[in-house]
Amino acid sequence: MPQSDVIIIGSGIAALSAAYHLRHKQVTLITKSSWKKSNSMLAQGGIAAVIHKNDSWKNHFEDTLVAGCYHNNPTNVEYLVQEGPNEILEWCQRGMRFDCDQNGQFLLGKEGAHSHHRIIHAGGDATGRAITEFLYQATKSSVRIIENEMATELIVEQGVCCGVFTKRIDGTIKRYLASNTIIASGGCGAVYGHTSNADVITGDGIAMAYRAGAEIADMEFIQFHPTMLQINGQCVGLISEAVRGEGAVLINQHGEAFMDKLHPQADLAPRDVVSRAIFFEMKKGNEVFLDISMLSNFATRFPTISRMCKQHGIDLKHGRIPVAPGMHFLMGGIRTDENGETNIRKLFAIGEAACTGVHGANRLASNSLLEGLVFGKRVAGHILSLPFDQPVMAVDDSMEFASTDSCELPTKKQIQGIMTRYVGIQRTEAELTYAVNWFESYQKQCSFWEFNVKDFTTQQIEIINMITIGWLISTSALNRTESRGGHFRIDFPDMNDKEWQKKQLIRTKNEMYVGV
Structure with missing residues (x-):
């Protein structure tokens, strides 16, 4: 049973940021595919950071709240936008090159809902790839990186996370122990038929955390690019x-x-x-x-x-x-505090898998790569301040679980069809109820909480995770009867009413309220 100070699940910008800042500890990074296959590698947009003298963090702060429909955690938003410029400059000092003009000044772009030009790019429209590859090169020699191995179940003893079970394509199961575990596995775009996400992004980390008892929040808020x-x-x-x-x-x-x-x-x-x-x-x-x-x-x-x-x-x-x-992006995920810790001790979450509240009900453009860098560093710093206790684990391998004999699983395409048709850009109570019932019909056959990874292939585990995520999103959407950000209900107003349509497309602070 390999022992580490920290296990990181995922290989995108949030995972690599945390790994870099924890590189002097014994770190094991586990990803179910190649480290290159992440949403961070696909990110064409840039990083939002206040660099220009005519801009200010307060402007970036307000833009983030307006885009997020004031459902954001203001304290975490303030930390994000204030730390952003320092983070960019620090990576420049480490050798990261961003796009600049002939005078060496950042070429600042502008994107949706931003009041100023503050988007920094690298490689034109390949910012995510450029930063992720740079982070990987800066980290790989100090961190143990395991590819093509799927994290399947968290090991939790008496409310403390001690590590994770993994499974390879050939069926081999491994058990990794660690003093601290970080989920940085990304969002869940592949549960939809039309997505900008990599096809491996099936919500595995969130589903795994949910089965372990972690709190999940704001799953109804789905951003469609x-x-x-x-x-x-x-x-x-x-x-x-x-x-x-x-x-x-x-x-x-x-x-x-x-x-x-x-x-x-x-x-x-x-x-x-x-x-x-x-x-x-x-x-x-x-x-x-x-x-x-x-x-x-x-x-x-x-x-x-x-x-x-x-x-x-x-x-x-x-x-x-x-x-x-x-x-395109999930605003919800595993609920964390300001230091990335979940309600399960020694279990942390960062990046799109986490719900820190910085994005509210709708993410501001180019804040995601920034979040990965800033909160990856913040969580790493917090973990370094903690004692690195030996994890104590006494898993009972004789426990009874559901097996493949009792489960008839749907295909990925069936799940994607349900999500696209019934839990899409606009939603109704009837459609959401249908989706919830559809997912629960599979839950009754194969419990989200009790299945033995030894009896399932990695493909089947991925489908179980997709069922779990689909149920979480559709149930959360059914419970929220308002329209806000990435969650849009059309149950009552007349869709032919142009004035109503226009009102739904324009938001003001007075029309929104903070938190739910």
Whole structure:
């Protein structure tokens, strides 16, 4: 049974940030696929940080709360935006290179719901990849990294997390012990049919924590990115919000722009607002495009997006990219305190797997990579201040569990179909009730809390995790009867009422309240 000071589950920017700051301890990082396969590696957008002298952390703070519909944890938001600039400058001192002008000044972009240009990029539209690879290179020699091994169950003894069980593709089961365990496994985008997430992001860490008794919060708040590249009705890749930040405009097939009529920030309104506006257009039978005809340097500024469009037969000379919303980010997750600790002692969560409250009901663009860096460092610092006790474990291997004989599991596509159809951008009580009942029919066959990893393949465990996550999201959405951020209920108002539609697309502080 390998022994570590810290186990980190995941390999994205939050996991690697924590690993870097804990590198002088004995750290084991476990990821179910290659370390390269994470949402952080796919992140085209940049990092939001107050660098320009005309900007201030208070502006960034307020923008984050407005986008989050004032459902945020203000204390954690303040910490995030105040620490952001220092974090960027520290990584620059370590050798990380961000995009700069000829004078060495950061090239600052602007994205949805930001009041100032404060988005820092690396490699144009490959910021996530650039930072993740840099972190990996800075960390790999000091940390034990285990790839292609799936964390399946947390080991919890008397309310204290002692480590984790893992399973390899060949069925081999391992038990890892540690003084502290960090879940940094990302969100759950792959439970939806249309998503910007990597296909391995199936909510495993959140589901595993839930089975262990960790508190889960705000699962109903799902952010749909407005502009996924849509080919033949399928979302095949992400078109960064930075494209709209450079001046691109959303139009329908008739060339009509529509966002300027719906929100003061037009195409750079918060993501939930823009996603619903596109959804309304599509419900009317319209196609939606991103008009990039005014961007003369598109291929240079957005090389990753340009290559993706070319691969899918989109001729950028026409100046139009077909887009549709797709699941992008989970604002909820494992509830943590300001130091990332859960209600289970010695169990921590960071990144998209965690619910720190910094994103509220809707994440502000480019705050996710920032959160991974800032809270990865913060959690690492807190863990270093704790005593590193030897974990004491006495797992009873003779316990009775449900087995594969009693479980008939759905396919991934069936789960994705339910989530896309019944728990999507707009929701009703009837649809959510159907989804909850559908997931619970499988829960009765195979309990979320009692199954033996020895009897299931990694693919089956992944499906059980997806069932768990789907149930958590649909149940949470059913219980919240208001519309807020990434959760939008249409049960009562008349959908044909244009004034009602417009009111739902525009938010003010007076119309929202803090916390639930």
